[in-house]
Amino acid sequence: MAVNRRIVLASRPVGMPTAENFRLEEEPVPEPRHGEVLVRALWLSLDPYMRGRMSAGKSYAAPNPVGGVMTGGVCGRVEKSQDPAFQEGDIVQGFALGWQDYAIATSAQIRKVDPSLAPISTSVGILGMPGMTAYFGLLEVGRPVPGDTVLVSAASGAVGAAVGQIAKIGGCRVVGTAGSDDKVDYITKELGFDAGINYRTAGDLNAAVREACPDGVDVYFDNVGGPVTDAAFANLAQWGRVAICGQISQYNNTEEGMGPRSLRHVLINQASVEGFLVFRFTQKYPIALRRMARWIKEGKLRYREDVVEGLERAPEAFMGLLQGKNFGKLVVKVADE
Numbered sequence: 016m017a018v019n020r021r022i023v024l025a026s027r028p029v030g031m032p033t034a035e036n037f038r039l040e041e042e043p044v045p046e047p048r049h050g051e052v053l054v055r056a057l058w059l060s061l062d063p064y065m066r067g068r069m070s071a072g073k074s075y076a077a078p079n080p081v082g083g084v085m086t087g088g089v090c091g092r093v094e095k096s097q098d099p100a101f102q103e104g105d106i107v108q109g110f111a112l113g114w115q116d117y118a119i120a121t122s123a124q125i126r127k128v129d130p131s132l133a134p135i136s137t138s139v140g141i142l143g144m145p146g147m148t149a150y151f152g153l154l155e156v157g158r159p160v161p162g163d164t165v166l167v168s169a170a171s172g173a174v175g176a177a178v179g180q181i182a183k184i185g186g187c188r189v190v191g192t193a194g195s196d197d198k199v200d201y202i203t204k205e206l207g208f209d210a211g212i213n214y215r216t217a218g219d220l221n222a223a224v225r226e227a228c229p230d231g232v233d234v235y236f237d238n239v240g241g242p243v244t245d246a247a248f249a250n251l252a253q254w255g256r257v258a259i260c261g262q263i264s265q266y267n268n269t270e271e272g273m274g275p276r277s278l279r280h281v282l283i284n285q286a287s288v289e290g291f292l293v294f295r296f297t298q299k300y301p302i303a304l305r306r307m308a309r310w311i312k313e314g315k316l317r318y319r320e321d322v323v324e325g326l327e328r329a330p331e332a333f334m335g336l337l338q339g340k341n342f343g344k345l346v347v348k349v350a351d352e
């Protein structure tokens with residue numbers, strides 16, 4: 016009998032997740048019923064938002080139930096179909112198929128992936144949720160114009176690397192912050208960012224941002240919160256825009272952090288600060304997908320994947336993501352294409 020391996024949430028973490036919070040289980044592969052398909056996972060996406068789902072606290076989505084399969088986006092192949100819209104062998108991507116070998120899905124939960132656009136793993140990366148986040152968060156929330164200075168944090172990651180390159184395509188001056196010299200070299204030497212700051216070694220972050228952004232920060236794309244964000248606020252330009260995308264430095268906090276602490280800078284620069292969730296832009300994904308696929312083909316938009324082999328290694332890789340151990344979009348190769 017074919018077996019479905021699945022990783023469930025064994026218990027809710029307090030602070031940084033540990034291996035005990037996850038459990039690998041096995042069950043028979045489920046059979047699709049009328050209107051359903053069976054998807055074989057090929058690529059599992061590991062993303063920071065999963066840390067929020069592991070907790071019971073209020074958020075924009077319901078928490079992962081304890082004992083339930085860990086939520087996660089997957090790119091996979093249709094193995095069996097009871098829906099005439101999907102054929103065996105179709106490559107699909109689903110937002111919530113979970114950390115498991117096989118999942119049952121309906122058409123509302125999956126979309127077909129066009130393998131001619133780019134390698135299919137990009138459907139959970141640059142041509143998937145993180146890429147859409149970068150595109151719309153930058154262009155519709157940050158609203159840069161050519162010549163603006165754009166600062167982005169977690170700049171070598173799935174979202175940040177795309178933000179910086181799209182801002183370059185749009186004629187901006189781009190500065191990124193990242194957690195190692197290798198990552199800073201990557202964004203400046205390979206992706207064409209104008210400057211990079213290693214926030215772990217920079218010392219005085221205010222001074223480092225001021226030096227890298229002498230005319231001030233017109234758009235700050237915030238992926239991290241905490242001290243990097245304080246330094247960005249302190250260097251906002253007049254009429255600056257801050258797009259609050261993520262606060263990863265805060266996700267393992269056990270106590271509520273301090274309130275917004277740099278609002279004087281927002282006031283004196285008449286800046287605006289806006290949080291956003293990528294789902295706000297769902298209806299417009301097709302246009303972004305077309306543009307980004309073209310930029311990839313033209314060599315204007317590059318991406319880097321950090322591939323972990325084997326479903327069983329997902330917990331360890333996810334814990335690494337929360338400590339900056341990933342370098343590029345973190346994906347788990349669950350099975351051969």
Ligand SMILES: NC(=O)c1ccc[n+]([C@@H]2O[C@H](COP(=O)([O-])OP(=O)(O)OC[C@H]3O[C@@H](n4cnc5c(N)ncnc54)[C@H](OP(=O)(O)O)[C@@H]3O)[C@@H](O)[C@H]2O)c1
Binds near residue numbers: 064261292338
């Ligand atoms: N609003 C939305 O709809 C939406 C959608 C997708 C993602 N997001 C958010 O976007 C952010 C980036 O996500 P991603 O998928 O692109 O992840 P990622 O950047 O590929 O990986 C996470 C990175 O965050 C950095 N990091 C971890 N702990 C940190 C800390 N304490 N301080 C500063 N940086 C830290 C690490 O890079 P360094 O080595 O550089 O520290 C790590 O590699 C996350 O905050 C995520 O929650 C939001």
